Amino acid sequence: MPIKPAPDFSWIKPDPHGIFVEPCNAWIDPSKPVETALVTHGHADHARGGHGAVFATRETLAIMDLRYGGAGRDVMIPMREPVDIGGGVTATYFPAGHVLGSAQILLEHAGERVVVTGDYKRRPDPTCEPFEVVPCDIFITEATFGLPVFKHPPIAGEMRKLLDAREQRPEGCVAVGAYALGKAQRVICELRRAGYDEPIYLHGALEKMCALYEELGVPLGELRSATGIKKDELKGQIVLCPPSALNDRWSRRLPDPVTAMASGWMRVRQRARQRNVELPLVISDHCDWDELTQTITEVDPAETWVTHGREEALLRWCQLNQRRARALAMVGYEDEDD
Amino acid sequence: MRAFATLVDRLTYTRSRNAKLDLIADYLRTTPDPDRGWALAALTGALDFPAVKSSTIRNLLTERVDPVLYTLSRDYVGDTAETASLLWPAPEGEDPSDEPSLSEVVDLLRAMTRSTVLTELPKLLDRLDANGRYALLKFATGAMRIGVSARLARVAFAQAFDVSVDEVEEYWHGVEPPYPTLFAWAAEGAPPPRTDLVPLFRPFMLAHPLDETVVSMDDYAAEWKWDGIRVQLVHINGETRVYSRSGDDISATFPEMAEALDFPAVLDGELLVRGSHQGGEEGGAASFNALQQRLGRKTVSKKMLREAPAFVRLYDVMIRDGEDLRELGWAERREHLELLMDRLDPKRFDLSRLIEADSFEDLATIREGARDDAIEGVMLKRRDSPYIAGRKVGLWYKWKRDPLLIDCVLMYAQRGSGKRSSFYSDFTFGCWDGDPDKGADLLPVGKAYFGFTDDELKWLDRHVRQNTVNRFGPVRETDKSLVLEIAFDSVHESKRHKSGLAMRFPRINRIRQDKPAHEADRIAALKALVRD
Numbered sequence: 001m002p003i004k005p006a007p008d009f010s011w012i013k014p015d016p017h018g019i020f021v022e023p024c025n026a027w028i029d030p031s032k033p034v035e036t037a038l039v040t041h042g043h044a045d046h047a048r049g050g051h052g053a054v055f056a057t058r059e060t061l062a063i064m065d066l067r068y069g070g071a072g073r074d075v076m077i078p079m080r081e082p083v084d085i086g087g088g089v090t091a092t093y094f095p096a097g098h099v100l101g102s103a104q105i106l107l108e109h110a111g112e113r114v115v116v117t118g119d120y121k122r123r124p125d126p127t128c129e130p131f132e133v134v135p136c137d138i139f140i141t142e143a144t145f146g147l148p149v150f151k152h153p154p155i156a157g158e159m160r161k162l163l164d165a166r167e168q169r170p171e172g173c174v175a176v177g178a179y180a181l182g183k184a185q186r187v188i189c190e191l192r193r194a195g196y197d198e199p200i201y202l203h204g205a206l207e208k209m210c211a212l213y214e215e216l217g218v219p220l221g222e223l224r225s226a227t228g229i230k231k232d233e234l235k236g237q238i239v240l241c242p243p244s245a246l247n248d249r250w251s252r253r254l255p256d257p258v259t260a261m262a263s264g265w266m267r268v269r270q271r272a273r274q275r276n277v278e279l280p281l282v283i284s285d286h287c288d289w290d291e292l293t294q295t296i297t298e299v300d301p302a303e304t305w306v307t308h309g310r311e312e313a314l315l316r317w318c319q320l321n322q323r324r325a326r327a328l329a330m331v332g333y334e335d336e337d338d
Numbered sequence: 339m340r341a342f343a344t345l346v347d348r349l350t351y352t353r354s355r356n357a358k359l360d361l362i363a364d365y366l367r368t369t370p371d372p373d374r375g376w377a378l379a380a381l382t383g384a385l386d387f388p389a390v391k392s393s394t395i396r397n398l399l400t401e402r403v404d405p406v407l408y409t410l411s412r413d414y415v416g417d418t419a420e421t422a423s424l425l426w427p428a429p430e431g432e433d434p435s436d437e438p439s440l441s442e443v444v445d446l447l448r449a450m451t452r453s454t455v456l457t458e459l460p461k462l463l464d465r466l467d468a469n470g471r472y473a474l475l476k477f478a479t480g481a482m483r484i485g486v487s488a489r490l491a492r493v494a495f496a497q498a499f500d501v502s503v504d505e506v507e508e509y510w511h512g513v514e515p516p517y518p519t520l521f522a523w524a525a526e527g528a529p530p531p532r533t534d535l536v537p538l539f540r541p542f543m544l545a546h547p548l549d550e551t552v553v554s555m556d557d558y559a560a561e562w563k564w565d566g567i568r569v570q571l572v573h574i575n576g577e578t579r580v581y582s583r584s585g586d587d588i589s590a591t592f593p594e595m596a597e598a599l600d601f602p603a604v605l606d607g608e609l610l611v612r613g614s615h616q617g618g619e620e621g622g623a624a625s626f627n628a629l630q631q632r633l634g635r636k637t638v639s640k641k642m643l644r645e646a647p648a649f650v651r652l653y654d655v656m657i658r659d660g661e662d663l664r665e666l667g668w669a670e671r672r673e674h675l676e677l678l679m680d681r682l683d684p685k686r687f688d689l690s691r692l693i694e695a696d697s698f699e700d701l702a703t704i705r706e707g708a709r710d711d712a713i714e715g716v717m718l719k720r721r722d723s724p725y726i727a728g729r730k731v732g733l734w735y736k737w738k739r740d741p742l743l744i745d746c747v748l749m750y751a752q753r754g755s756g757k758r759s760s761f762y763s764d765f766t767f768g769c770w771d772g773d774p775d776k777g778a779d780l781l782p783v784g785k786a787y788f789g790f791t792d793d794e795l796k797w798l799d800r801h802v803r804q805n806t807v808n809r810f811g812p813v814r815e816t817d818k819s820l821v822l823e824i825a826f827d828s829v830h831e832s833k834r835h836k837s838g839l840a841m842r843f844p845r846i847n848r849i850r851q852d853k854p855a856h857e858a859d860r861i862a863a864l865k866a867l868v869r870d
Contacts, residue, residue, distance in 0.1 A: 148403065149411045149424040247753060249760055267424070268415050269350055269472075274812075278351045313410045320404060 009138055011089075011109050014305065014328040019116055019140065021107060023087030026055075028105060028116050038091060040118025041102035042067070042181055055085065057093055059101025059216055063181065066212055079103065079129070095129035096120035098285050099182030100213060106134050114138040115299070121284065122291040123152065126189040127182070127218050131295075139301035140328075143309035144286040145264050152264060152288040158281045159194045162187075162238070165258050165279050170236045172256035174279065177243035177263075180206050182285050184240050185213045187262050188220045190283075191238070201226040201234060203241030203250065231255050247276050264288070293317055339466065341369055342377050342440050343473035349484045358486060362494035367525075373440040375516020380477050381491040384515055389450040390459065390478040395422045398460060402427055419475035422463075426471055429464045436465050441516070447478050489584055499524035504541045504727045507585050512536040537572035537579040539587075540604055540656055540664075541727035545717060545734035552698055553735070559668065559721055560693040560701055562617070563714040563736055564651055565626045565828075566610035567633070571650065573599045580609075591635050592648050598686035603678075604657040606725075607650040607690070615869060616713055622688070623651070625869060626842070627830040651690050652679075653717075656725055664725035671725065705737065714827070715739040741825035741843075742867055744769070745850060745858045747780055748820040751802040752813045754787065761795055762802040762814065763787055765846065767822055769837070769864055774856040780818060781837040781861060789825065789845030797849070821850040821858050829867050839864055 013020040018030035026036040033050035040046055040056075042063030047056070049068035054061065055075045065074075077083055082092045088110065093103035098119040107114045115136040122131055145152075166174050178184040184206050191200065199222040202210060207225060214220055226239050235255050245251060246259050264284025265271040272280040287295060292314060296304055304325040306314050311327040318325035345365045352358050362381065366374050379385045399408050399422050408425065415421040438446070443462065450458050459478075463471050476482050492510060496503035501524045509531045513520045522528035569588070570581045578596045580589045589596040592609065599605070610616070611632065613624025624646070632638065632646055655675045656664050663671050679689055693716065695701035705716050715738035723733040746767035754763035764787040772778030790798065801820055808815035825847035832840035839861070 147411050147414055148407050149415055149421060151424070247760055251760055269420055270416055272351060276353070278353070280351065310410070310414070313407055316404065316406050316410070 009112055009114060011112075012107065012114050012138070014140075014307075016329055019307075019328075021085075021087075021089055023109060024085045024089045025087070026085060026089075029118060036085075038085070038105055039064070040096065040105060040116065041098055043099070043119065046118060055083075055091065057101040057103050060103070061101075062212060062216060063101060063209075066208060077103075082108075094132045094134050097122065097125060097128060097131035100128045100185070100216060100218060102128060102182075104131075104134060106136065112137055114140065115301075116140045117142060119144065119286055120295075121287050122295065123155070125186055125285070126193065127185050127213065133295070133298045135299060135301075137302045138305060139296065139299050139303070140305040140307060141292065141296065141314075142286065143292060143306045143311045143314040145284060145288050146292055146306070146310040146312075146314040148289045148313065150264060150267055150284075150288045151290060152267070152284050153282055155190055155283055156194065158262075158283050159190050161279065162191070162260060162281060163194060163196060165260065166236065166238055169256070169258060172258060173234045173237045173239055173254055174260055175239045175241060175246060175251060175254055175257040176281070177246040177259070177261040177275075177277075178206075178240050179263075179285075180209050180242050183262055183283065185210060185218060185220060186285065187240065187281075187283065188223070189218070192219075192221050196238075197221060198237070199224045201237050201239040203227075203239070203245055205242050205245070206240055226253075243275070289313075293321075296323065297321075339438055339440055339443060339470055339473070341365065342373070342380075342477075343466075343470045345377070346473040346476065346482070346484060347469050349486055353485075355490070358490060359494045359497055362486070362491060363498035366495060366498040371518060371521055372516035375518065375521060376440045376444050378491060378495060378517060379515030380480075380482060381486050382488040383480065383482070384488075385444075385477070386480045387447045387450070387478050389452055389455040390447065390475075392418050392479060394455055394459070395419065395475060395479070398422070398456060398463075399425060419479060419481075420472055422475055423468050423472035426463050426468075428467075437470065438462065438465055443474060443477070444516075488586070495520075495524065505530070507541050508538060509533060510585065511538050511579070511581075511587065535575055537574045537577050539570060539572065539579075539581040539585045541585070542568060542570065542583055542606065543654075543725050543727060543734060544729040545736040546729055546731060548718065548735040548737040551735065553718055555695055555697055555701065557720055557722075558718045558735075559672075560695055561653065561690045561717045561719070562693065563717050563738070564608040564610060564616060564623060564690070565714045566608040566623065566629055566651070569595075569607060569609040569650060570656075571595065571599050571603070571605045571607070573604075574602050591632065591638065593638060594643060595648055595650060595686060598683050601681065602657070602660050603655065605650070605652055605678075606654040606656060607652040607687075609648055609650050611646045611648055621713070625830070626828070647685075649686050649688065651688055653690050654725065667722040667724060668719050669721045705739070713739065738827075741827060741847070742829070743847060744824055744826070744864055744867075745821050745853060746783060746824050747818050747855045747858045748801075748816055748822055749780055749782055749818055750813050750815050751798075758795075761799045763795055763799070765798070765822070767824060768818075770856075770858065770860045771837075772860065774858075778860075782835070783837045783839055783861070783864060784824065784826070784841045784844040786824065786844045786846050789847060790849075794846075794849060819855050821853040821855055822846050823848040823850050828869065829864055831868060837861055837864075839868070 011022050013022055017032045019028040026038055027034045028038045029040055029046040030037050035052040037051040038055045039060055042060045047064050053073040053075055055077050058076050061074045077093045079093055082090045085091045090108045092106040096102040096104045096118055098121055104115055104117045113136040115134050119142050120131050178187050188200055201224050204227050210220055210223055243261055258278050260279035260281055261277045262281040262283040266280030266282045304318055306327045315325050348361055395418050403425050412421045446462055492506050493503050496506045512533050513531050519531040523530045568583045572579050578599045579587050580592050580595050582588050610623035611629045613628055615625040616623040655671055695704055718735040720733045746769055748765055749768045750766040751762040752764040754761055766782050766785045768780035768782045770778045771781050802814055802816055805817045806814045807817050824844050826841040826844040828842045830840050
C-alpha cells in the first residue's frame with residue numbers, strides 16, 4: 001500500500017500545552033489557562049480551570065462546574081452538531097466512550113478534517129455513549145496503553161473476581177481503588193449488571209461525583225458513605241475509594257480489607273505489586289493495544305499524531321503498517337491512575 | 339496446570355505469610371499426585387530444565403512479534419517470562435479441555451533438548467492462557483520469584499497435613515520430586531521415607547535470649563558465641579553434606595568441609611574462615627565480613643580456597659558412627675565430642691572452648707572484659723540438656739554482647755507492606771560527613787524497619803508526614819530534624835554504600851527527641867567502630 005501524500009495542515013498546531021487551532025485562536029484540552037478552550041472530557045489533566053470560554057458537552061460542563069465551581073463562560077456543544085467556532089473553523093463533537101460526556105472533536109477548515117480523540121475506548125460502558133469512528137485526514141490519538149502487552153479482558157470476568165473476593169471474606173471487606181470520575185461509576189454499574197444490589201460504600205471523594213452521575217441520568221443503585229460509620233457495618237461489603245487512599249491512613253478504618261484496584265495497569269504484575277494491590281482488576285477506560293490499532297485502521301487517516309502515553313510502540317506499529325505518524329510531545333497528561 | 343497457575347497468581351499478590359501458607363496448604367491438600375509434588379518442587383526451587391533459558395523465550399518471541407515491539411514491551415514489563423506470557427499470540431479456536439496437567443508439562447519439558455525446544459515449547463504455550471503461560475515459563479526457567487522461600491513451602495506442607503515441620507525437614511533431603519513417599523507418609527499415614535541411606539539434615543537445637551534470667555554455673559556450661567554461620571556436617575554412605583541453619587545444602591560452597599569428614603557422623607558447629615579478628619591468634623577466626631565473601635557461591639575458585647580457607651568450630655555431636663547421641667545430656671555428648679577430635683583434621687576442625695567461670699557474676703565479668711568486639715557474646719547450655727530440635731525454654735541461652743550504639747539523623751522514610759502498608763515504617767538514616775556547623779552534609783549509613791513499639795511507629799509515621807520536604811514515588815524525604823539512636827551488632831567497610839560503611843542488624847533503639855540534629859554522630863565515629 002503506498003503511503004498517502006502528507007497533508008499540509010498549517011492551521012492546526014500541536015504545542016506542549018495542548019492542540020492550538022490558529023484561525024479561531026482556540027485550544028483543545030490546554031494545560032494552561034487560555035481565552036478559548038475546547039475540552040474533550042472532565043478529567044483534571046484535560047479539563048483545567050481558569051479559561052475564558054469553555055466549549056464542551058453538557059455533561060463535561062457539569063463535571064467541570066462541580067470541580068471548579070464554574071471554569072469560565074460555558075458553551076454547551078451538543079453531540080454530532082457542527083458548530084462554527086470562528087475563523088472558518090467548524091467543530092463537531094462525537095462520543096469517545098471514555099467517561100460520561102467524553103467527546104472526540106472533529107475540526108473542519110478549508111475542506112480539511114482533523115479529529116482529536118482526547119481519551120477514548122471501544123469497549124461497551126453503561127455510563128457513557130460508545131465511541132464512533134469519524135473519518136478524517138489527521139487522527140490525533142492518545143496511546144496510554146500503547147504496548148502490545150496491554151489486552152484488557154472482558155469486564156464480566158473482573159467483576160466475578162471482585163464478587164468472589166467479597167464472598168470469601170464475610171468478616172472483612174474489599175476496598176476497590178477506582179478513579180473518582182468515570183472508573184468508580186463504571187465499576188458500580190457493572191456490579192449492578194452482575195446482579196449485585198447490596199449498598200456500595202463510598203470514600204468521601206467519590207460521593208459528589210456519583211451524585212452528579214445520577215443527576216445526569218446514570219442510575220447507580222444504593223450508595224452509602226463509608227465515612228463516620230461503625231467498622232462492623234463494613235464487614236462483608238464493597239468499598240470504593242480513590243487509588244491513593246488504598247495504602248493511606250484512610251484505609252485503617254476498614255475491617256481487614258482486601259486491596260483491589262480497577263485499572264488497566266493491573267495487567268502487569270509488577271505494577272500491581274508496587275502498589276500493594278492484592279486483587280488486581282484489569283478495567284480500563286482507555287483502548288488496549290488491539291483497540292488502538294483497530295481504530296487507526298478503521299479511521300484510516302492520512303496521518304496519525306500521538307498525543308501521550310507509550311507513543312514509541314504505536315509509531316513503530318504505524319511504520320510497520322505503512323502509515324504516516326508522528327509523536328507530539330504533550331505535557332501534563334497523566335495516566336497513573338487509570 | 340490451571341490450579342497451579344491460579345496458585346502462582348494468588349501468591350504473587352499475597353503479602354501476608356499466613357495467607358501464603360493457607361494458599362499453598364490448600365493447594366497441596368486438594369491437588370492429586372504427582373502434580374502437587376511437582377508444584378512443591380517448583381516452590382522449593384528443586385526443578386531445573388536445562389533446555390529452557392531466558393534467551394530461549396526471547397528467541398521464541400522475536401520470531402513471532404516485531405523485535406522492536408518486543409523490546410519496548412520487555413523494558414516496560416521488566417520480566418521476560420511475564421512479557422512473553424502477555425505477548426504470546428493466542429492460537430485460533432482455543433480448546434480449554436486441551437490444557438495440560440502439571441505432570442504432563444514436566445514430562446514434555448524434560449524431553450526437550452536445545453534443538454527441539456524451539457518447536458516443542460510453543461506447542462505447550464499454545465495450550466494455555468496468559469496466566470498459564472506465565473506459570474509455565476516461571477516453572478520451566480526455575481525462577482519462580484513469587485516471595486515463597488523453600489522453608490515457607492515446607493512449613494505449608496506440614497500445615498496441609500498436620501505433621502511436624504521438624505520431621506518434614508528431617509526427611510526432606512532424602513526424597514526426590516515429586517516426593518511420592520513424603521506425600522504417602524503425610525497424607526495417608528504410610529511409614530516415613532527411609533532416612534538411613536542419605537546424609538539428611540537434622541533440625542538444629544536453638545537458644546533463647548537470656549534477657550534478665552540468671553543461671554547457676556553448676557547447672558550450665560558457657561561457650562563463646564562465634565560470629566560465623568551455624569552448620570551441620572552429615573556423613574553417611576560415603577557422602578558428606580554441609581547444611582546451613584535453614585537446612586539448605588551448601589556443600590558446593592564449602593567443598594573443603596565436605597571433604598573433611600570421612601566417617602558416619604552428624605556434627606554441629608560454627609563455620610568460620612581462618613584469621614585473627616575473632617579472639618586474636620588463639621581465636622583463629624576472621625570476621626564475618628571475610629566469611630561473607632564466600633557465601634552464596636555455587637562454585638569456589640582455588641584462589642578463594644587458598645586465601646579464605648574455611649573450618650568448623652565444633653559445638654556438639656548428634657550422631658557418631660551411626661549411634662544417635664541426641665538423647666544424652668550435653669555433658670556426655672561433650673565428652674564424646676572431645677574424644678572425636680583425634681579423628682578429625684585439625685586444619686578443618688577445632689573444638690569450641692568452654693569458658694571457665696566460677697559463678698554467673700564471674701561469667702558476667704569475663705563477658706564484659708572480652709576485648710574482642712567481633713565475638714557475638716556467650717552461649718549458656720544446661721549440662722544435662724538432650725539435643726532437642728528447635729527452641730526449648732530453659733535448656734540453651736544466648737547472651738549477646740551489648741549492641742553498639744550511634745546517634746543518626748532520619749533522612750528518608752518509605753511505607754511498609756502488609757499490616758504496615760499505611761505506615762511509614764522503613765527508615766533511612768545518616769551521619770554527618772564533617773562538622774555540621776561548618777556546612778557538612780548527612781550521608782546515609784543504614785536502613786532499619788524494626789526496633790520500635792507500635793506506639794513509637796505511630797509517632798514516627800506522624801513525624802514523617804508532618805516533616806516531609808520531598809517525595810520520590812513511595813519515598814519521602816524528611817527535614818532531617820529527628821535524631822534516632824541506632825543499635826547494631828557491628829559495622830564493616832562496604833563499597834556499595836556512599837558512606838563506605840555497612841551495619842549489621844541496625845535497629846531503632848530510641849527516638850531522641852531531646853537531641854538536636856547537629857549533635858548526631860559523624861561518619862568518623864562510626865568508622866572507628868569497624869573491626870576488620
